[in-house]
Amino acid sequence: MGIQINALKCTNCMACEMVCSYHRDDGFAFLSACIVAYRAKEKKDYFGVLLKEEDVLVVARPDGTEINKLGEEADPDREADASAKPMLLREGCDLCEDMDDYGPMCVAFCPVDAITLD
Amino acid sequence: MxxxxxxxxxxxxxxxxxxxxxxxxxxxxxxxxxxxxxxxxxxxxxxxxxxxxxxxxxxxxxxxxxxxxxxxxxxxxxxxxxxxxxxxxxxxxxxxxxxxxxxxxxxxxxxxxxxxxxxxxxxxxxxxxxxxxxxxxxxxxxxxxxxxxxxxxxxxxxxxxxxxxxxxxxxxxxxxxxxxxxxxxxxxxxxxxxxxxxxxxxxxxxxxxxxxxxxxxxxxxxxxxxxENKGLAPVLDALGEEGAKEWMDPVTHRHSADYFTPYATNTAFFLDEDPGLLKESKKEEPGVLISDIHALIAFKKLGLSASDTGQALKACAKYGIDPFAVATLGKKTGLEEITGSFDAITGTIxxxxxxxxxxxxxxxxxxxxxxxxxxxxxxxxxxxxxxxxxxxxxxxxxxxxxxxxxxxxxxxxxxxxxxxxxxxxxxxxxxxxxxx
The missing domain is CATH 3.60.9.10 (Aldehyde ferredoxin oxidoreductase, N-terminal domain)
Known part of the structure; x- marks a missing residue:
């Protein structure tokens, strides 16, 4: 069972990021989220979602999803992603195992159903 | 507090x-x-x-x-x-x-x-x-x-x-x-x-x-x-602006939302790039993000193509001038005329x-x-x-x-x-x- 992200449906609203961080902090913040809206390439209108799982970093872009094993060298053909670095310091996704009433918060709160549980 | x-x-x-x-x-x-x-x-x-x-x-x-x-x-x-x-x-x-x-x-x-x-x-x-x-x-x-x-x-x-x-x-x-x-x-x-x-x-x-x-x-x-919809074309349509989708489609790239907002109220036009491109553009400034419904309508009513409208909106955003005022008070219909009119915009909206x-x-x-x-x-x-x-x-x-x-x-x-x-x-x- 895992999180699936459809970056083409995503509207970059950051709801996933907020509720994930709430799950960690019991307050409203963005600091602790293991899923974030990727929005650093604003002028190019290029956005998607980054998800840190226990051993991998999932990069869901409109042109496809890439799964990078943590600790391995990134694709040298791609520009370094400033958003990815702080992600590596965060806890991996636990599918909100303590949120019995919701399941994964990012799935429950995505306004456009771009994030699902497979 | x-x-x-x-x-x-x-x-x-x-x-x-x-x-x-x-x-x-x-x-x-x-x-x-x-x-x-x-x-x-x-x-x-x-x-x-x-x-x-x-x-x-x-x-x-x-x-x-x-x-x-x-x-x-x-x-x-x-x-x-x-x-x-x-x-x-x-x-x-x-x-x-x-x-x-x-x-x-x-x-x-x-x-x-x-x-x-x-x-x-x-x-x-x-x-x-x-x-x-x-x-x-x-x-x-x-x-x-x-x-x-x-x-x-x-x-x-x-x-x-x-x-x-x-x-x-x-x-x-x-x-x-x-x-x-x-x-x-x-x-x-x-x-x-x-x-x-x-x-x-x-x-x-x-x-x-x-x-x-x-x-x-x-x-x-x-x-x-x-x-079920996204972006500005359905909004223009709901406001009675006929043919908005057909007008915008040739340059529409993607739609995005403000924070935690269930409807994507922003539409990006790609102007110097294929609007259907899914990969990251190699161009630094391929287009413009648009939230201004009435500016879009105003330029459309002046007879501009969506592409020229996007170029005009991009120029307004760089110059830091209200595009709706430029369209309605300037009333220019050519892209060069529009971008040349910024310092002369006066009047009341x-x-x-x-x-x-x-x-x-x-x-x-x-x-x-x-x-x-x-x-x-x-x-x-x-x-x-x-x-x-x-x-x-x-x-x-x-x-x-x-x-x-x-x-x-x-x-x-x-x-x-x-x-x-x-x-x-x-x-x-x-x-x-x-x-x-």
Whole structure:
């Protein structure tokens, strides 16, 4: 069972990021989220979602999803992603195992159903 | 103020180069709730200095659907009235988490400055390197200097520096709802703009109940059939602008939403790039992000193609001038003529109601009819709806779409979030105070 992200449906609203961080902090913040809206390439209108799982970093872009094993060298053909670095310091996704009433918060709160549980 | 608040108000005196903090008094929230209820109060408190006041709504940056907005309150150099301009995209939520609920700017700096506000710290920074640069260059330069691509800005361009009546305060690289010439106010004070970055955290009085109720509300909101659509073409269509989709399709790239907003109210045009491109463009500036419904319609009515409209909107955003004013007052029909007309834009654009709220927002309900009928009823509803959206921090276009976001629910969430006992009577009094 895992999180699936459809970056083409995503509207970059950051709801996933907020509720994930709430799950960690019991307050409203963005600091602790293991899923974030990727929005650093604003002028190019290029956005998607980054998800840190226990051993991998999932990069869901409109042109496809890439799964990078943590600790391995990134694709040298791609520009370094400033958003990815702080992600590596965060806890991996636990599918909100303590949120019995919701399941994964990012799935429950995505306004456009771009994030699902497979 | 313990909950849904940073507990701080920032007061910046540009003339004296002084930055001071005030405590956010809970009694003020009990009396004025938040958003423009409090920015108007602060404007009046510092009225002798004719301040620019920036603030967030009481629910901004929470899990309440569409809690995306902040506000600028100032006296418009165009209308002479104290007006309220929504802050959209991701900027409103960045302000909420930067460490201050409200920011009051008074005085005039002797030299160009920008205000760098981050994590409870405010710096008056030298803007001599970006003064004279356009909005895009300025945002890029400050992001590069700080080393953070996610830093959010409010910037003026040449229009604001030259004192154009329709100089706009732009957000990041994009046009904004500013139809009040607030860019001229910034320029007159040697204020190039603001840079915001916030990593703060907001405490909630009853967090579990707030989040649980947010999800229930979101589920109800998602039952609206209009959410099957995205972007500006369906909005233009709903406003009676025929053929909008066919007109926009050749350059439409993707649609994006403001923070936590279920409808994507922004559409990106690709102008120098294949609009169907899914990979990251190798071009640095392939297009423009558009939120201005009426500017689109105005350029379309002038007979421009969507591609030329996009180029005109991009040029307006760089120059920092209101594109709707350019289209309706300039009345130029060629792209070169349009971009050459910026310094000559003068005249008056109609502002509905009492002239307090930006006509950037459609002047009535969108997609749903809210059981309204007749121009008078719609006009009164629109003004009240704008006031409510900007008290609580709700994306103001989505507020016109979504009947489930009621005043009752906003009050209920505000009370769950803060532990206060805000009532409809208090809200009515705040709206009366704002709208007169």
């Amino acid at each position: 313990e909950y849904l608040s940073t507990d701080k108000i920032l007061v910046i005196d540009l003339g004296a180069a002084l930055v001071e903090e005030e405590e956010m008094d809970e009694a003020l929230v009990e009396q004025k709730i938040g958003g423009i209820g409090i920015t108007k109060y602060l404007y009046e408190k510092y009225m002798d200095d004719d301040p620019i006041v920036i603030g967030t709504g009481l629910l901004s940056g929470t899990t309440y659907p569409a809690s995306a907005s902040a506000q600028i309150t100032a006296k418009s150099p165009v209308t002479g009235k104290v007006c309220h301009c929504p802050v959209i995209y991701k900027l409103g939520v960045e302000i909420k988490y930067c460490g201050f609920d409200y920011i009051v700017v008074k005085g005039r700096s002797d030299t160009p400055v920008y205000l760098w506000i981050h994590d409870g710290v405010a710096d008056i920074s030298d803007a001599s390197d970006v003064w004279g640069k356009n909005v895009w260059e300025s945002t890029d330069a400050i992001r590069k200097f700080v080393g953070d691509d996610l830093l959010q800005t409010m910037m003026i361009g040449p229009a604001g520096e030259k004192g154009s009546d329709y100089a706009q305060v732009c957000y990041n690289h994009w046009s904004s709802p500013d139809r009040f010439g607030f860019g001229k106010l910034f320029g007159a004070r040697n204020l190039k703009g603001f840079a915001f970055r916030g990593m703060g955290m907001l405490e909630i009085a009853e967090p579990e109940e707030f989040v649980e109720q947010s999800l229930e509300l979101l589920k109800t909101v998602k039952e609206n059939s209009f959410l 109609p502002i509905p109601g009492k002239g307090l709220f930006s006509p950037w927002c459609p002047a009535g309900p969108v997609f749903n009819d809210f059981n309204l009928s007749g121009d008078d009823e719609i006009s009164a509803w629109w003004e009240r709806r704008q006031a409510v959206a900007m008290i609580f921090g709700i994306q103001p276009v989505f507020a016109l779409m979504c009947p489930e976001l009621t005043e009752e629910s906003m009050l209920a969430f505000a009370n769950i979030g803060t532990g206060l006992e805000l009532t409809q009577k208090i809200l009515d009094a705040v709206i009366d105070d704002i709208c007169g």
